[in-house]
Amino acid sequence: MSDKQHDNAAAVFGDLKNRGIIRDGMSVMVGGFGLCGIPEQLIIALRDTGVKGLTCISNNAGVDDWGLGLLLQTRQIAKMVSSYVGENDTFEKQFLSGELEVEFNPQGTLAERIRAGGAGIPAFYTATGYGTIVADGKDTRAFYRPSEDTTLFNREGDRDDPPSKRPYVLETGLYADLALVKAHKADPFGNLVYRKTARNFSPMMATAATTVFAEVEEVVGLGEIDPDQVHTPGNYVDRFVQTVSEKRIEQRTIRQAV
Amino acid sequence: MPLSRDQIARRAAAELEDGFVVNLGIGMPTLVANYIPDGMDVWLQSENGLLGIGPFPTDDAVDADLINAGKQTVTARQGASYFSSSDSFAMIRGGHIDMCILGAMQISQEGDIANWMIPGKMVKGMGGAMDLVAGVKKVVVAMEHNSRKGDAKLVPECTLPLTGKQCIDMVITDLCVLVMDEGAQRFRLTELAPGVTIEEVREKTTAEILVDEKAVSTVEV
Numbered sequence: 516m517s518d519k520q521h522d523n524a525a526a527v528f529g530d531l532k533n534r535g536i537i538r539d540g541m542s543v544m545v546g547g548f549g550l551c552g553i554p555e556q557l558i559i560a561l562r563d564t565g566v567k568g569l570t571c572i573s574n575n576a577g578v579d580d581w582g583l584g585l586l587l588q589t590r591q592i593a594k595m596v597s598s599y600v601g602e603n604d605t606f607e608k609q610f611l612s613g614e615l616e617v618e619f620n621p622q623g624t625l626a627e628r629i630r631a632g633g634a635g636i637p638a639f640y641t642a643t644g645y646g647t648i649v650a651d652g653k654d655t656r657a658f659y660r661p662s663e664d665t666t667l668f669n670r671e672g673d674r675d676d677p678p679s680k681r682p683y684v685l686e687t688g689l690y691a692d693l694a695l696v697k698a699h700k701a702d703p704f705g706n707l708v709y710r711k712t713a714r715n716f717s718p719m720m721a722t723a724a725t726t727v728f729a730e731v732e733e734v735v736g737l738g739e740i741d742p743d744q745v746h747t748p749g750n751y752v753d754r755f756v757q758t759v760s761e762k763r764i765e766q767r768t769i770r771q772a773v
Numbered sequence: 774m775p776l777s778r779d780q781i782a783r784r785a786a787a788e789l790e791d792g793f794v795v796n797l798g799i800g801m802p803t804l805v806a807n808y809i810p811d812g813m814d815v816w817l818q819s820e821n822g823l824l825g826i827g828p829f830p831t832d833d834a835v836d837a838d839l840i841n842a843g844k845q846t847v848t849a850r851q852g853a854s855y856f857s858s859s860d861s862f863a864m865i866r867g868g869h870i871d872m873c874i875l876g877a878m879q880i881s882q883e884g885d886i887a888n889w890m891i892p893g894k895m896v897k898g899m900g901g902a903m904d905l906v907a908g909v910k911k912v913v914v915a916m917e918h919n920s921r922k923g924d925a926k927l928v929p930e931c932t933l934p935l936t937g938k939q940c941i942d943m944v945i946t947d948l949c950v951l952v953m954d955e956g957a958q959r960f961r962l963t964e965l966a967p968g969v970t971i972e973e974v975r976e977k978t979t980a981e982i983l984v985d986e987k988a989v990s991t992v993e994v
Contacts, residue, residue, distance in 0.1 A: 548821040548858070549844040551837065574858070599898035602844075607895055619896070622820060623862030623904030630859040642907040643866060646885070646938030649903065662868055699838075711855055712822045713838040718857040746857075762837035768845040772831040 517703030519749075520734060524560035524756045527728075532564045536726055539566050540593075542691040544629065544720040545573040545583060549602070549765050552713030553582045554697040554730040556758040561695065562586050572596040572629070572691055574622060574716055576606045581763055590614070596689070598622035602765065621649060624686050626719060632688035633722025640683035654685040694724030697760075698747070701731040702738075705752030706745045714746065721747045729755040775918075775947035776966045780994050783808040784964075785874050785915045785945050787993075789815050796820065796865065796905060798875035799843045801915050805874055818870055820901040822861045825853025842901065865901065866908035873909040875902065877916050877941075879931040882980035883958050884941040886914065887933035899936060906937035918946035918977055925979040927951070927960070949974050950992060951982060959983050964992045 521527045531537040543561070547553030558577075562585050569592050576595055577584035586592050587605045594616040600606050609615035620628065621643045631639050640658065644650050657680035658669050667674060696717035699710035707729055709717060721727050734757050776784065782804035789795065789809060794816045797803050806826075809815050817826040819841045826841055827848035834848065841847045849855070856864075864870060879887040886906055889899040906912050920926055927944065944951045944960060948969045951960035961983040962974060971984055 548842075549840065551821070551840045551844070597898060599900040601897040611895070617896075619898045621899055621903035622858070622901040623866050623908075626858040626862050627866075641866065643904045645907070647903060647935045649899075660868075709855075711836065711838040711849070712819070712840055714855060715822050715858045719859050764835070764837050764846060765840075765844040766846065767835060768829045768847070769832050769835060770829040772833075 519705045519752060519754050520701075520703065521754055521756050524556055524730070524758070525563055527754060527756070528560040528564050531726070532566065537561070537564055537566055537693065540568040541566065541693060542570040542572065544689075544691045544694040544724055545571055546694075546696040546715065546717035546720050547582065548574055548712065548715040550578065550582055550763050552697050552709070552715050552717060553577065554695040555582065555760055556756070557695040557728055557730045558582060558585060562589055562591065565591075567591050568593045570594040570596065572689055574598050574625060576600040576603050578602050578765070579605050587615070594618065596620060596625070598625050619649075624649070626716065628686055628689040629716065629719040629723045632690035633719055636688050638685055638687045640685055642681060642683050645682045645684050650684045655682050656685070657682050689723060691724040692726065694720040694727045696721050696727065696729050698729050698731045700733045700735060700740065701729060701752070701755045702735050702740050702749070704737060704749030705729070705755060706740050706749040707731070707747035707752060708740055708744055709746050718747050721751045727751055727753050730758050730760075731755050732757070732760060774966065774968045776992065776994065777947075779804060781915050781945055781947060783994070784950065784992055785913060786810065788872065788911070788913055788943065789813060790871070793871040794818055794824065794869065796870055796873040796909065798873065798902070800876050802874040802876060803843065805915070818861070818864065819847070820858070820861050820865065822856050822858060823849060823853060824856070824864070825850045827853070862901070862904050865904050868908055868910055870909045872911040872913060873905045874913045874915050875905065877914045878926065879933050880914060880927050880941055880944055880980070881931045882927070882929055882960065882982065884939045884953050884960070885931050886936045886941050887931040888936050890934050892934065902936050906940040911942050912940050913943045913945065914941055915945045918948040925977060927978045927980040927982070929980055948977065954983055957983060961985070962989055964990050966992050967994060
């Protein structure tokens with residue numbers, strides 16, 4: 516077993532807590548869209564450390580009794596950075612009572628903030644949210660649309676028939692103390708392969724945290740993942756654990772077999 | 774007769790073109806998938822990382838790792854691709870999606886849209902709506918012409934918090950079809966539901982709209 520692979524998430528999280536890596540008030544990115552592709556067992560392990568005052572960066576907040584909903588029930592989350600939190604009554608209660616702070620980000624802005632943070636980009640301009648409350652208090656600046664400026668690329672200079680500029684909003688990159696991601700497959704180096712739409716936010720989150728912990732369904736030998744098929748190169752991943760996922764489904768929609 | 778939800782969806786589907794990449798919002802816009810004309814190749818994008826949504830799975834083919842943006846289990850059609858959320862929104866924000874169809878609570882006469890929050894009510898978040906209206910080439914709204922209380926939804930200025938400014942190209946309601954005239958920055962009435970009059974549309978609309986009586990046709994149902 517490689518030194519990145521661990522048998523027991525709870526034991527590793529306990530060790531990380533003893534070493535101050537998992538601590539009160541830390542920021543944690545958590546992969547997943549709805550309940551699809553959430554690191555379900557790592558969320559439970561984080562809950563069981565008892566750390567509090569967490570800032571969680573995650574597209575959604577789970578449901579009442581699963582995913583990040585578990586950490587809401589135990590009041591371990593102080594702030595959520597999310598794009599949509601529809602399916603959770605615990606969330607609603609704590610939000611309305613003022614216990615829980617929420618920062619809503621447009622989903623693409625959230626994804627790009629994480630991608631940027633992981634790529635060492637502290638801020639970037641986006642058209643999303645201009646003229647809405649999302650842009651309140653943020654710098655805005657007019658640029659040519661990249662697709663309409665294929666000669667000077669928003670640098671000064673004479674353009675033939677210049678298009679009109681468009682306003683953009685300055686958004687900052689996100690980088691967290693810890694990222695919890697879910698992958699389908701890992702090798703001993705920590706190369707990860709995701710599966711179908713369970714990929715969602717995990718690839719960016721795996722690049723944007725001091726400590727990256729992956730939960731995987733299958734572990735294969737070094738060299739058994741075709742390098743062309745690696746989604747997250749192994750250097751991003753600090754630790755991983757193999758689990759049997761429950762993979763709960765929020766809306767089971769089916770058609771009749773013919 | 775005002776159009777039914779399915780008739781609105783069918784009219785919206787008439788905007789599709791062969792080879793289009795399209796994102797459908799949750800609710801009535803999702804119904805558009807049922808009216809893609811036969812023989813037309815349309816690629817449905819789901820912002821959680823799928824291009825090429827297929828039909829719902831049969832019971833034995835349900836896969837928890839394969840859902841749409843409404844968190845429903847789906848399938849992937851032949852030629853589909855999976856990608857991360859940042860790749861998905863690069864596709865949306867970079868102008869690589871031909872059309873999106875979404876619902877709305879209010880549309881202003883200049884083409885602003887409000888569809889994500891009502892002050893004083895529980896806010897669930899904007900999800901991908903702000904990215905879609907800012908980045909997709911053609912933004913179509915499919916909605917009821919008036920609120921359940923009977924209030925106008927096509928208004929001079931949105932009173933609800935905006936999702937995006939001056940971004941709506943077309944509005945399809947149970948009463949009519951309106952197309953943004955970019956020069957005038959006003960919607961132009963182009964089609965009426967069968968039996969609906971221009972007067973009725975005016976009565977139920979507080980936004981200033983452009984009407985050329987001779988150029989208004991009837992929605993094919």
